[in-house]
Amino acid sequence: MKQQHVDIHKVITTLSCALDLVGVDEIRHGKRVAVIARAIALHLNWPEPECLSILYAGMLHDCGVSKIHEHRQLTETLEWNGAEGHCIRGAAYLSACQPLAHLSTEIRYHHTRWETLLKTPIDPHTRLRANLLFLADRIDVLQAPFLNNSQILAEYPAIITRIKSLSGILFAPELVDAFSEIANVEAFWLAMEPEYLDEDLRHIGRDIATSLIDIATLKELARLFSRVVDAKSPYTDEHSHRVAQIARQLAVDFGIEDCQLDQIEIAGLLHDIGKLRVSEDIIDKPGGLTSDERATMHRHSYDTYRILQRVFDDSKIPLWAGFHHETLIGDGYPFKNSNKELDIECRIIAVADIFQALAQERPYRRTMSLEYIIDNLQARVVSGHLDSKVVAKLTENAELYYRLAVA
Ligand SMILES: [Fe+2]
Ligand SMILES: [Fe+2]
Ligand SMILES: [Fe+2]
Numbered sequence: 001m002k003q004q005h006v007d008i009h010k011v012i013t014t015l016s017c018a019l020d021l022v023g024v025d026e027i028r029h030g031k032r033v034a035v036i037a038r039a040i041a042l043h044l045n046w047p048e049p050e051c052l053s054i055l056y057a058g059m060l061h062d063c064g065v066s067k068i069h070e071h072r073q074l075t076e077t078l079e080w081n082g083a084e085g086h087c088i089r090g091a092a093y094l095s096a097c098q099p100l101a102h103l104s105t106e107i108r109y110h111h112t113r114w115e116t117l118l119k120t121p122i123d124p125h126t127r128l129r130a131n132l133l134f135l136a137d138r139i140d141v142l143q144a145p146f147l148n149n150s151q152i153l154a155e156y157p158a159i160i161t162r163i164k165s166l167s168g169i170l171f172a173p174e175l176v177d178a179f180s181e182i183a184n185v186e187a188f189w190l191a192m193e194p195e196y197l198d199e200d201l202r203h204i205g206r207d208i209a210t211s212l213i214d215i216a217t218l219k220e221l222a223r224l225f226s227r228v229v230d231a232k233s234p235y236t237d238e239h240s241h242r243v244a245q246i247a248r249q250l251a252v253d254f255g256i257e258d259c260q261l262d263q264i265e266i267a268g269l270l271h272d273i274g275k276l277r278v279s280e281d282i283i284d285k286p287g288g289l290t291s292d293e294r295a296t297m298h299r300h301s302y303d304t305y306r307i308l309q310r311v312f313d314d315s316k317i318p319l320w321a322g323f324h325h326e327t328l329i330g331d332g333y334p335f336k337n338s339n340k341e342l343d344i345e346c347r348i349i350a351v352a353d354i355f356q357a358l359a360q361e362r363p364y365r366r367t368m369s370l371e372y373i374i375d376n377l378q379a380r381v382v383s384g385h386l387d388s389k390v391v392a393k394l395t396e397n398a399e400l401y402y403r404l405a406v407a
Contacts, residue, residue: 006218006311016059066229070082100221115170244352267317274300316345348390359405374398
């Protein structure tokens with residue numbers, strides 16, 4: 001496998017698509033916030049690296065939001081009492097992710113009023129950046145209802161007036177002034193349309209110097225996104241992280257080359273990233289799923305595959321992650337791949353996923369004992385779903401794997 005270094009712009013732009021999926025029908029909030037914040041920063045003549053980093057902060061600003069219900073509350077009201085929770089969570093995730101830790105404080109305060117921020121002991125520059133994110137975020141909330149047609153062209157003067165009325169209260173006056181100066185033209189608002197937005201982001205990526213990140217940094221970013229996915233439900237707490245650890249250990253036991261272990265771990269961390277689109281009502285449902293709910297659930301590994309393909313276009317990570325619900329006899333989903341299309345790495349991740357899930361409580365069942373789990377995996381080998389060698393390897397060292405799954 002060739003790919004060891006990936007462009008940071010591509011990683012953030014693409015993985016943030018997954019965060020935006022939490023909006024379900026409204027899937028470009030983060031990107032619009034990013035582009036608005038950058039446009040204001042450019043107008044204020046911030047240095048180019050600052051404009052770029054506010055773009056990334058904009059794309060990641062809601063990384064503390066995993067649940068669809070919370071996303072709705074945040075995008076339906078201008079100020080929502082419960083807004084602080086996702087700011088605290090997002091800041092914690094970012095501060096644990098070394099390459100993005102510098103964005104943590106501004107994410108922490110991206111729903112704090114300017115008048116409150118002035119009394120908050122943070123450095124003035126971070127204060128302004130946090131408030132720029134808040135401003136861009138609220139502009140997007142005000143414009144979102146009018147984005148599906150040209151109605152925004154009739155509505156934008158009222159949005160500018162509303163934002164100006166909040167100057168000095170919610171937002172820093174200098175930011176509001178800059179916004180009013182650039183937003184008074186149709187072009188500002190029309191650029192928010194999905195195809196133009198994506199095109200503009202691609203152009204920004206093309207125009208900046210390529211900044212490649214190594215596999216260790218990539219793993220940190222993957223860990224960040226795995227936290228967002230696992231926070232979807234209390235039942236999936238740490239699931240992706242543990243699947244990644246189990247898969248890595250199985251790969252070691254199979255003598256897979258060292259240089260591939262990090263990639264297997266990344267595939268494990270991101271295997272359920274497509275689940276961000278699935279409502280927590282389905283994930284947490286205690287009973288069986290309806291056919292519609294099952295259909296929604298069954299698309300998650302396809303979304304995983306497509307998202308990862310955009311980031312890792314020269315790697316097998318998208319296959320290893322995207323095939324985790326395929327089976328050897330070809331009755332899995334979403335490709336119905338079978339035996340010969342499933343590498344050992346795919347088989348390892350499929351076993352790691354089921355093993356960890358069985359060791360964890362689910363809304364419809366309690367945790368299972370190790371003995372029961374091994375029997376269950378064996379039954380899946382007999383039925384032709386799981387690879388016998390992978391399950392045998394795990395069984396040889398069952399206690400160790402069980403600790404990786406639940407300890
Ligand atoms: Fe937010
Ligand atoms: Fe937001
Ligand atoms: Fe899955």
